[in-house]
Amino acid sequence: MCVTEMEERNFEQRCAITFCVNLGETGIESFNKLKQAYGEHALSRSQVFKWYKAFSEGRESIKVELRSVRPSTSKSDNNVEIVRALLRSDCRLTVRMIASELNLNHTTVHQILTEELATKKLCAQFVPKKLIIEQKDNRKDVLFHLLERIQRERNFLKKVITGDETWILECDPGTKRQNKEWHTSASPRPKKAKRKKSKIKSMLICFFDSEGIVHTDFVPQGHTVNQFYYREILERLRKRVIRVRPSIADN
Numbered sequence: 001m002c003v004t005e006m007e008e009r010n011f012e013q014r015c016a017i018t019f020c021v022n023l024g025e026t027g028i029e030s031f032n033k034l035k036q037a038y039g040e041h042a043l044s045r046s047q048v049f050k051w052y053k054a055f056s057e058g059r060e061s062i063k064v065e066l067r068s069v070r071p072s073t074s075k076s077d078n079n080v081e082i083v084r085a086l087l088r089s090d091c092r093l094t095v096r097m098i099a100s101e102l103n104l105n106h107t108t109v110h111q112i113l114t115e116e117l118a119t120k121k122l123c124a125q126f127v128p129k130k131l132i133i134e135q136k137d138n139r140k141d142v143l144f145h146l147l148e149r150i151q152r153e154r155n156f157l158k159k160v161i162t163g164d165e166t167w168i169l170e171c172d173p174g175t176k177r178q179n180k181e182w183h184t185s186a187s188p189r190p191k192k193a194k195r196k197k198s199k200i201k202s203m204l205i206c207f208f209d210s211e212g213i214v215h216t217d218f219v220p221q222g223h224t225v226n227q228f229y230y231r232e233i234l235e236r237l238r239k240r241v242i243r244v245r246p247s248i249a250d251n
Contacts (some may be wrong), residue, residue: 013043014062017051027052075108080116083109087119161214161241163207165225169200207237215240 013034020030031048043051079102086098093101099109113119131139149156181190203219215237219225 009038009041010043011062013038013048014051017048018055018062021052021055074104075112075116079104079108080112083112084117087113087117158210159247161207161209161237161245163205163237165203165205167201168204205233209245211245214245 016034016037017030020033025033027049030052031042031045034042034048042048082102083098086093086101095106095109095113098104098113099106102109104112146156200221202221203225205217205219206213207215217233217236219229223229
């Protein structure tokens with residue numbers, strides 16, 4: 001008997017069980033009648049009692065509900081290639097996400113990743129700047145230009161002013177090691193009021209050259225540092241250079 005015929009016959013028997021329930025017959029009576037009508041193709045005793053109980057408790061649907069497919073545990077070449085393709089599309093996928101996507105067992109996916117593909121999950125390493133190719137090429141061109149200037153002008157670096165920004169705390173008492181002092185054995189132990197670091201931070205923009213700091217600028221709280229604000233800072237820097245570094249300003 002093919003699968004389709006068997007499903008149709010089972011459907012007929014489930015319909016018959018509903019009639020038996022509505023007629024008030026018992027489970028054993030229903031099973032005996034199905035056995036008499038369908039012979040060796042009748043549902044088993046346990047199946048008949050299962051459906052009889054369900055219909056007696058108010059079930060109306062006669063169709064069989066599809067059961068969820070159990071995740072596969074196959075490490076076939078096809079599954080390995082599919083996992084490899086998923087990693088190429090997104091290398092941040094977790095084992096659980098891949099297992100859910102491919103309906104594979106969690107352990108199977110982990111074995112494919114570690115044994116078949118020889119991969120392991122690594123944290124990204126933070127670097128100061130992640131530059132694209134064009135930015136790297138531009139920095140290289142600037143570097144070669146500076147080297148040429150240094151070769152032509154021996155005092156060129158003395159004319160360079162560098163700027164940088166940093167966040168500083170309004171109150172930073174320092175660590176115990178930083179606050180150690182030199183004393184003799186006869187000196188009393190130094191005392192210091194206990195203070196905590198301030199939660200308020202300010203941005204400090206500092207410009208310096210080979211001789212030291214040229215100009216500093218504190219950014220006001222809540223102020224946005226954009227091109228317009230930097231234009232004002234550079235103008236203040238220019239005036240400062242004229243006063244404290246006239247040799248640089250002349251060049």
